[in-house]
Amino acid sequence: MTRQTIDSASGWRHLNKVRWLTLVLVFALLIILPFFHVYQTYVAAHAYDLLAPGERKLYDIIETLTAPFVDDPSRDLDVIKGNTWSGRLFGVKMSDPLAVAGQMAAGRNVYNPFLLTALFPVVATLIFGRFFCGWLCPANLLYELNTNLRILLGRFGVRTGRRCLDPKLKYIVLGVGLLICGISGSVLVAAVYPPAILGRELYYAVAQRGMGVGALFFVATVLFDLLVARRGFCRYLCPGGALYSLLGRFRVLRIQRNVVTCNDCTKCNSVCEFGLNPLRDDFGQECNNCTACIAVCPVDALGFRWRITDTPNQGPGHESPRYRRDHKDKRQVFGNANSKA
Amino acid sequence: MTAMAPATSTAVQARTKRNGQRYLRPPGALPESEFVSRCIHCGQCGEVCPNRCINYFGFENGLTSLDTPYITPREKACILCMKCGEVCPSGAIQPVRRTIPAITEGVRMGRAQVDKQLCLSYQGKTCGVCYRACPLPDLALRVGMLEQPEVLDACVGCGLCERSCIQMPQAIRIIPAHTQTGEVL
Numbered sequence: 001m002t003r004q005t006i007d008s009a010s011g012w013r014h015l016n017k018v019r020w021l022t023l024v025l026v027f028a029l030l031i032i033l034p035f036f037h038v039y040q041t042y043v044a045a046h047a048y049d050l051l052a053p054g055e056r057k058l059y060d061i062i063e064t065l066t067a068p069f070v071d072d073p074s075r076d077l078d079v080i081k082g083n084t085w086s087g088r089l090f091g092v093k094m095s096d097p098l099a100v101a102g103q104m105a106a107g108r109n110v111y112n113p114f115l116l117t118a119l120f121p122v123v124a125t126l127i128f129g130r131f132f133c134g135w136l137c138p139a140n141l142l143y144e145l146n147t148n149l150r151i152l153l154g155r156f157g158v159r160t161g162r163r164c165l166d167p168k169l170k171y172i173v174l175g176v177g178l179l180i181c182g183i184s185g186s187v188l189v190a191a192v193y194p195p196a197i198l199g200r201e202l203y204y205a206v207a208q209r210g211m212g213v214g215a216l217f218f219v220a221t222v223l224f225d226l227l228v229a230r231r232g233f234c235r236y237l238c239p240g241g242a243l244y245s246l247l248g249r250f251r252v253l254r255i256q257r258n259v260v261t262c263n264d265c266t267k268c269n270s271v272c273e274f275g276l277n278p279l280r281d282d283f284g285q286e287c288n289n290c291t292a293c294i295a296v297c298p299v300d301a302l303g304f305r306w307r308i309t310d311t312p313n314q315g316p317g318h319e320s321p322r323y324r325r326d327h328k329d330k331r332q333v334f335g336n337a338n339s340k341a
Numbered sequence: 342m343t344a345m346a347p348a349t350s351t352a353v354q355a356r357t358k359r360n361g362q363r364y365l366r367p368p369g370a371l372p373e374s375e376f377v378s379r380c381i382h383c384g385q386c387g388e389v390c391p392n393r394c395i396n397y398f399g400f401e402n403g404l405t406s407l408d409t410p411y412i413t414p415r416e417k418a419c420i421l422c423m424k425c426g427e428v429c430p431s432g433a434i435q436p437v438r439r440t441i442p443a444i445t446e447g448v449r450m451g452r453a454q455v456d457k458q459l460c461l462s463y464q465g466k467t468c469g470v471c472y473r474a475c476p477l478p479d480l481a482l483r484v485g486m487l488e489q490p491e492v493l494d495a496c497v498g499c500g501l502c503e504r505s506c507i508q509m510p511q512a513i514r515i516i517p518a519h520t521q522t523g524e525v526l
Contacts (some may be wrong), residue, residue, distance in 0.1 A: 033388070034388065037388045037389075038393075040391065041390075041393050043392050044391035044392075045391075057469045068360055074391070078389075081385065081388060081389065081428065082383065082385045082388065082428075083384065083385075084383075085381070086381060086383035086385060086430045087385070088385075088428065093428075093430050095381070095383075095430050095431075098428075099381040099383070099431070102381065103378070103379060103381055103431050106377075106378040106379075107375070107378035107379055108378075111379070111431060111432050113430075113432060114431045114432055116444075117430050135362070153403075173369065184404065184405050185374060185377060185378045185405060186377045186378060186380075186404070186405035186406070186407070186409075187378075187380065187381045187382060188404070188405070188407070190381055190383075190408065191382070191407055191408065196382065197385070197478075200382065200383070200384045200397075200408060203384050203388060204384075204397065206396060207387070207388070207393070208387065208396065209396070212399050212408070213399055213400065213407075214408070248490070257519075279468070283525070330428040
């Protein structure tokens with residue numbers, strides 16, 4: 001009767017659907033772009049008559065799909081190229097900040113044009129935090145599906161790993177990774193960073209000689225998530241996630257709980273992929289703004305706020321039975337005040 | 342000293358084994374060690390290559406070369422389209438304009454070498470296929486009497502001559518830049 005709505009946050013809950021759409025789109029692009037590349041090589045060769053039947057089929061399919069949109073397939077299809085590690089979008093080169101950090105460590109120098117390619121991702125991370133992990137990372141799509149698999153397996157009584165490690169472990173992985181880059185003189189962090197691996201291996205699978213060792217590493221991370229810790233790789237080991245977490249520590253846009261409408265149902269905590277504690281306002285730098293908690297909240301108590309820090313320890317939600325019991329008198333006053341007005 | 346000898350020889354062996362595969366880096370690539378430190382293993386050079394001549398290393402060339410691009414000229418040679426340097430985000434492959442002066446200046450993949458024992462033209466059977474395949478004819482490769490090829494200083498090592506050589510094994514092959522300088526080996 002006295003529910004106060006500070007603002008109508010209900011629109012935010014649909015963001016999670018948008019996020020899934022983005023994840024699927026990015027993953028689909030990683031598969032489609034190598035096919036476009038293969039098609040472009042056929043176009044460049046002007047050798048349609050020499051193509052094998054399977055190749056000719058691919059040529060025809062892609063030509064039919066893209067012909068309405070492009071005049072010159074050998075150039076127009078270049079508008080989106082690359083992968084989630086480094087790529088081009090309408091002529092703008094963008095790279096993962098970890099690629100730049102790794103290159104700086106390996107080469108012990110700064111190459112300014114390359115530094116600039118990380119500018120947009122870094123600025124976006126400063127604003128939106130670790131959003132790359134939740135919204136764009138192609139590995140995240142598979143990891144989240146892996147979480148669903150874990151739930152499914154749980155229904156059949158299969159036990160999965162639920163260990164908790166220290167989230168700070170990934171900062172050590174980041175530091176050691178960069179150190180190894182510096183010692184070896186090669187950007188080896190790219191070999192243990194899932195978005196880089198997936199982008200590369202999918203390209204190898206389509207346009208090169210098939211998947212390489214990176215695919216095995218990725219399978220190992222999926223098994224790690226399944227058998228050792230829920231979303232363990234992203235939470236405890238991912239060097240790129242660590243860098244994004246550090247950059248997004250003082251992110252401007254963050255999820256916040258509206259303590260007045262919260263009823264302490266704990267759904268947000270159980271849905272959080274990263275094992276954070278939205279229920280007690282503990283998001284921290286790990287939160288990747290994935291909006292899963294917002295989508296699951298039955299009373300729309302979670303939403304985005306433009307703030308540099310979390311609002312810590314707001315206490316139990318005012319709609320929770322516990323709070324009602326403890327604050328009976330205050331609520332009475334509160335209700336009266338409202339009814340008067 | 343005698344105790345050191347086997348260790349040294351195995352080290353040399355390991356190095357030789359590591360470089361047993363003759364490969365070229367894409368056109369415009371920096372010198373080998375600098376290239377390896379710059380390359381971020383993103384795969385865009387291969388993705389843009391219209392000739393699909395760029396492959397990627399697994400572990401066969403050592404850990405530091407993992408997922409770095411290479412070209413095996415006998416399988417598929419570089420056509421010097423210079424697109425890979427254009428897309429390379431980290432400058433491991435430097436952008437080079439697609440003009441003859443810019444290419445002869447900026448591209449240093451290797452240098453062709455003719456094996457006169459194998460070359461048909463030197464064995465009295467006029468051939469000249471390598472000369473016809475060369476993208477820089479008379480600058481990088483010249484033919485004399487009986488189409489006998491002679492490599493000139495402007496050769497950038499694209500490998501089209503090696504790719505086209507009709508002899509088996511090939512009579513002309515690219516000596517990669519990184520093995521010429523003695524930097525790696």
